Amino acid sequence: MNRSTTTPVLQVDQLNVSYGTFHAVRDVSLTVYAGEIFGLLGPNGAGKTSTLSAVEGLLKPQSGTIRVAGHSVTEKPLYARASMGVQLQATSFQPELTVAEIINLYAGIYGVRLSKERLEQILEDIKLQDAGSKRYGQLSGGQQQRVSLVIATIHEPPLLLLDEPTTGLDPQSRRQLWERIETMRERGHAVILTTHSMEEAESVCDRIAIIDHGKVITVDTPQALIDRNRDRPEVIKASRKGKITLEDVFIGLTGTSIRS
Amino acid sequence: MQTTIPSTAIVFKTLLRADLTTQWRNRRASIMVILVPTIILISWKGLVEKFGGAFVLSNCITVGLTAIGLMGYSNTIAKDRDKGIFQRLRVAPAPNWTIMFSRLTVQLIMIILMTSVLFLVGYKYDQITLSPGAYAFGFVMAIVGGAVYLSLGQVIVGLIKNPETVNATARLVYFAFIMIGMFGELGVLGKEIGELVKWSPYGTVKHLVATAVQPGTWDTHANMALLVTIGYTIVFTFLGIKWFRWSTR
Numbered sequence: 001m002n003r004s005t006t007t008p009v010l011q012v013d014q015l016n017v018s019y020g021t022f023h024a025v026r027d028v029s030l031t032v033y034a035g036e037i038f039g040l041l042g043p044n045g046a047g048k049t050s051t052l053s054a055v056e057g058l059l060k061p062q063s064g065t066i067r068v069a070g071h072s073v074t075e076k077p078l079y080a081r082a083s084m085g086v087q088l089q090a091t092s093f094q095p096e097l098t099v100a101e102i103i104n105l106y107a108g109i110y111g112v113r114l115s116k117e118r119l120e121q122i123l124e125d126i127k128l129q130d131a132g133s134k135r136y137g138q139l140s141g142g143q144q145q146r147v148s149l150v151i152a153t154i155h156e157p158p159l160l161l162l163d164e165p166t167t168g169l170d171p172q173s174r175r176q177l178w179e180r181i182e183t184m185r186e187r188g189h190a191v192i193l194t195t196h197s198m199e200e201a202e203s204v205c206d207r208i209a210i211i212d213h214g215k216v217i218t219v220d221t222p223q224a225l226i227d228r229n230r231d232r233p234e235v236i237k238a239s240r241k242g243k244i245t246l247e248d249v250f251i252g253l254t255g256t257s258i259r260s
Numbered sequence: 261m262q263t264t265i266p267s268t269a270i271v272f273k274t275l276l277r278a279d280l281t282t283q284w285r286n287r288r289a290s291i292m293v294i295l296v297p298t299i300i301l302i303s304w305k306g307l308v309e310k311f312g313g314a315f316v317l318s319n320c321i322t323v324g325l326t327a328i329g330l331m332g333y334s335n336t337i338a339k340d341r342d343k344g345i346f347q348r349l350r351v352a353p354a355p356n357w358t359i360m361f362s363r364l365t366v367q368l369i370m371i372i373l374m375t376s377v378l379f380l381v382g383y384k385y386d387q388i389t390l391s392p393g394a395y396a397f398g399f400v401m402a403i404v405g406g407a408v409y410l411s412l413g414q415v416i417v418g419l420i421k422n423p424e425t426v427n428a429t430a431r432l433v434y435f436a437f438i439m440i441g442m443f444g445e446l447g448v449l450g451k452e453i454g455e456l457v458k459w460s461p462y463g464t465v466k467h468l469v470a471t472a473v474q475p476g477t478w479d480t481h482a483n484m485a486l487l488v489t490i491g492y493t494i495v496f497t498f499l500g501i502k503w504f505r506w507s508t509r
Contacts, residue, residue, distance in 0.1 A: 056351045058507070069263060082265045082353040092344035096285040097278060108274030109352045111266030135285075 007034045009083075009159045009190035010055065015064035017050045017214075024050040026214040028064070034158065037181065037191045039205035041198070043254050047214040048194040049089065052163055055192075056086055069158045082110065084159040085152035087145075089167070095137025099128060099147055102136055103154065110155035126150050142173035149180060153189070160184060162193040166200065178204055198247035208246070212254045222246050229253065265353045275354065275362035283366050286336075293332050294374045297324035298381050305386050313388030314477075317378065318470035319442060321402055322462060324374040326437050329409025330430040333367050334416045338426035341417070346506045356506075364410060371406040375399055394473045401472035404486070405465035407493045412461065414500025421508040437462045464489045 010032040017025035025047045032038040042048045053059040055066055057077050066073040069083035093102045100119060107114040114122075123129045126146040131139065136147065145165065152160060162181070166174045181191055182204065195201050201208055202222045209219040218225060229235045230244040235252030239245075283290060297320040304316045340346060349359050379395060382388035390398065413430065420426045441462030444453045457463045464485040471482040 058347060058350060071263060078265050078353040078355065079263050081351060083263050084351075086348075086351040088344060088348055088351070090344045092348035094278065094282050094340070094345055095343070096282045101278065101281060105274055105278040106352060108277075109266065109271050109349070109354050111264060111270065111353075 008032070009034050009069055010192060011065075011067040012051070012055065013065045015051065015054060015066065016062040017047075017054050017059055018062045019050075024214050025054065025061075028211070028214070028216050030209060030216065030219070032159070032190045032192050034190050035185055035188045036206045037185050037193065037204055039201040039208040040192060040194045040211060041196075041201055041208055041250060042194075042211035046212045046254070048211055049163060050214075051211065052161055052192070052194065056084070056161060057081055082155070083157055084161055085155065085157040087148050087152045087160075087162045087165055089163045093136045093144075093147070093151075095135060098133050098135055099123070099139070100132040102147065103151060106151045107154055112155050122150055122154075141168045142170060145169060145173065145177065149177065153184065156189075158188075158190060160189050160191045162191065164194050164196065166195060166197060174200075198245065198250055202246040210250060210253055217253050225249050268355060268358060271354045272358045272362060275349075275358055276365055279362045279366045280369070282336075283370070289332065289335075290370060293327045293370065294324065294377050296327060297321065297374065297378060301378055301381050302385055308386050308388060313382065313386065313390075314470045314474045316386065317382050317388055317398075317473055318466050319445075320378050320382075321375055321398075321469045322405065322441070322466040323438055324378065325371065325402060325406045325409050325465060326434055326462070328367055328370050328374065328406060329411075329413040330416070330434045330437075332370060332413075333363070333410050334413035334430045335423070335427050337363065337413070337417045338420070338423035341506065342421075342423045342508050344507070350506060367406070367410055368403065371402055372399065375402040390473050391475075394475055397472040397475050398469060401468045404489060404493075405468055408461045408465055408489055408496065411493050411496035411500055414504065415496050418500045418503030418505075421505070441466065459488060461489070461492050464492070 008031045010030065012028055012030040015025055015028040016023070028047070028051055030038075040048045040051065050059060054061045055068070055073065057073050057080065061074070068080040071079040071083055073080045097105065100123070103119060103122060104114060119132070120129065123132050128143060128146065131143065136144065139147065149165070152162070165177060165181075169177065178200065181193070185191055193205075205222060207219060207221055208225060210217045210225075220228065226244055226246060226249055229249045229252060232252055235244060235248050238251035239248040300323060301316065301320040304320070308316050346359060350356060375398065379390070379398065412433070416429055416433070417426055420429055440449065440453070441457055441460065443449050444457030445463065445466070447454050458467070467482065467485040468489060471478050471485075
């Protein structure tokens with residue numbers, strides 16, 4: 001694990017989230033440390049996005065506590081939100097605003113003073129130096145993703161939450177995104193992400209939690225998850241190439257039935 | 261860990277700047293909102309002598325307020341909610357009320373702009389002249405009346421999630437208000453409907469604006485209209501906030 005420190009940045013304890021009578025998250029407990037990329041994996045509807053939404057403060061937990069950089073999400077929501085950077089699943093910026101205007105908007109909300117030079121530097125870093133005056137709605141999916149990530153990190157948050165960040169990206173954009181995320185880890189940010197790509201999770205995440213039916217089934221490093229589960233009959237049955245992969249472990253633990 | 265959050269004033273200022281920019285980029289829709297009552301005002305020039313400037317002006321302002329609240333506000337809220345813009349703002353350290361208050365401030369500016377245009381066109385084209393006090397009181401009552409329609413727009417986006425359905429519903433309610441309001445008031449739809457219209461959001465707002473531009477005519481009916489207007493606003497605001505969801509998912 002590339003943990004630069006053992007400082008917990010995100011502490012989720014006995015989290016429960018319900019939608020009416022549907023219990024989406026059941027007693028989930030997680031700790032994510034500074035300098036760590038933590039993957040939250042699970043089939044569709046397993047409770048990944050609900051867990052992240054509760055951390056982000058978008059959903060009110062039924063019970064349990066969530067602390068971001070020491071701030072309770074329910075008691076000090078603004079401080080907790082200021083301590084995290086978020087990239088949501090869907091692109092969610094005003095399409096009428098230009099890239100520069102959107103960056104300035106979020107810099108203002110996070111209390112970051114941006115000089116013209118700094119803004120140009122940011123745009124250059126994400127290879128959008130000529131697109132500052134372009135409207136967000138006119139950008140390609142990959143470009144929008146880069147803007148979204150730069151906004152999530154504009155205030156150098158201790159915690160970065162990425163909900164399926166590589167969905168819809170071409171291999172080049174995906175590679176670039178992972179490089180950026182790894183750079184953030186090196187700079188001491190804690191990153192928690194959800195993804196359906198087991199290969200990516202295996203190669204990038206320091207630790208992984210597999211969540212299903214709202215419960216965390218297991219948490220460990222990708223290699224430890226493979227080693228611990230390689231002899232389970234359901235994992236062997238799921239294996240297609242002879243060599244046990246994280247995907248085999250995932251299928252073995254969560255089953256083969258397709259979720260809605 | 262040391263965490264700092266920006267002041268609410270800075271957050272609000274930043275949000276407002278972005279919302280005003282968005283409104284400016286969507287200026288065609290804003291122009292339409294102002295254009296409809298302006299065209300009515302111009303085409304009703306002949307009615308000024310018959311019914312008086314206050315009648316014509318108050319009807320046009322009420323039509324404009326209805327358009328701002330029902331078509332402008334509710335549609336932008338529904339569209340932005342559907343795109344997830346609110347959810348993205350809500351995961352930033354911006355208090356929820358600043359997000360909505362910024363949107364409402366943009367609409368307030370629209371109300372002032374629309375009322376100014378109508379006062380100006382009324383003066384230049386229809387020769388409707390008012391005292392400075394009447395203009396000022398007219399602005400105040402336009403804002404009070406505008407609040408009813410903004411809160412009604414909030415009820416619509418609270419009840420309906422799909423932005424296209426919001427758009428269709430808002431248009432329907434808009435035309436219903438205008439048609440029933442105007443014709444009902446003129447007595448074309450019968451006495452009962454006329455009485456109903458008198459105490460509907462259209463009738464009370466129209467009466468408030470009409471009395472405001474003739475401050476000397478303020479009477480018990482105007483007091484009642486003001487109370488009913490405030491009552492509508494409180495009820496619609498309460499329901500609109502209660503039913504509103506930040507996300508369509």
